[in-house]
Amino acid sequence: GLKIATIGGGSSYTPELVEGFIKRYNELPVKELWLVDIEEGKEKLEIVGDLAKRMVEKAGIPIDIYLTLDREEALKEADFVTTQFRVGLLDARAKDERIPLKYGVIGQETNGPGGLFKALRTIPVILDICREMERLCPNAWLINFTNPAGMVTEAVLRYSNIEKVVGLCNVPIGMEMGIAKLLSVEHSRVRIDFAGLNHMVYGLDVYLDGISVKDKVIDLLTDPRNSSFVKNIQGLGWEPAFLKALNALPCPYHMYYYKTRDMLEKDLKNAETEGTRAEVVQKLEKELFELYKDPNLNVKPPQLEKRGGAYYSDAAVRLITSIYTDKRDIQPVNTRNNGAIASIPDDSAVEVSCVITKDGPKPMAMGDLPVAVRGLVQQIKSFEKVAIEAAVTGDYNTALLALIINPLVPSDTVAKQILDEMLEAHKQYLPQF
């Protein structure tokens, strides 16, 4: 049987993952699931861990679940390591979202200044985990879900000796499932050719039973109710003429780039009323953990689908299963480009449709990105590279440069003001600065 170690096991998403392991147990014989957290997350770990134990027991599946604060014990001889931790928890995310808004800049978990700071907090921790993996489970696969997932993947590829790393996001699978629903067909009949970066991915084409239905799908996406596929980005639609001209499927995060002012206005209004997304999620999380505490609950509660990461288990467990069984099916993941997208360097992490083998994801050739989107994708890749360098070196000027070249930041002076305030606000989690 397999040993899985999940870092950030106290996450409210853990029941998703456990449900995934239960559903695929026939193909993927997990013997041990180790949920790891830190002192601050101990209570959450216990609540969600107890629910996980009830879930496997109710399903009659012999997976042993271990809860621990000792990461090394969990990593020892693991076959797969999954990461879903959040350095600084949701309080840090709320600062990422609120501080930029004061300067008239988008405040978001993975984009703009918030994305930079989540990377600065997270990358040192993931590189620590990689060094431990080298010693304790050198053959394990690292399946990273921790955001910013694309930058975290690239940091591991560039700055660690771990090569078996895959970054995962639920947006591509969410788009496929959402489009299947709009077409009233089974998910398995729909496939999208994905190419781009994490939260900057485009569907270059979309097929139903192997035949392109791109025009029809673009028509469907012009309805504002169909414009996004994640719970955390809702309410605004696309200009139909824009989608037709683009002739590709944007992901929901593109709204921050193509509708910057409208998104900013919406987020400013939300921040004053219901709170930023992190603040909304803090309430949601409290409700979820109250449910999780119920000793009679022994399945994943449907309320979890209010979180943006819904269906993450499908993506994660499907990926692990295909690596383990050498399934060679197609899944969109974050991996080393290796020439799949012609306009991006070979050694950069990209989000792209891949054939999943026992040797990992093999990206499918996508050719050049359309000229209308190529520049933006390259610009974000440059931002990511500079941001990762700042996270590794702790160099102030490098962090400032990252922020200034980010398309969501309008001025060097504003960038410096935001950087200074955020460095101070997060200093507890930024030992490298």
Ligand code: NAD
């Ligand atoms: P959360 O705030 O519940 O944090 C998860 C757990 O991580 C907490 O229990 C916390 O105590 C723990 N933690 C913090 N620092 C840690 C460390 N150094 N080592 C081990 N554990 C640590 O977060 P969440 O809302 O469940 O999200 C978890 C992560 O998954 C976030 O990074 C989030 O951005 C990411 N996420 C990614 C996607 C995606 O598409 N890739 C989707 C949803 C969420």
Ligand code: G6P
């Ligand atoms: C999305 C993204 C994630 C993001 C999350 C936010 O679907 O793919 O990368 O972190 O959902 O969800 P939340 O419920 O925390 O706002």
Ligand code: MN
């Ligand atoms: Mn130890």
Ligand code: MN
């Ligand atoms: Mn994501």
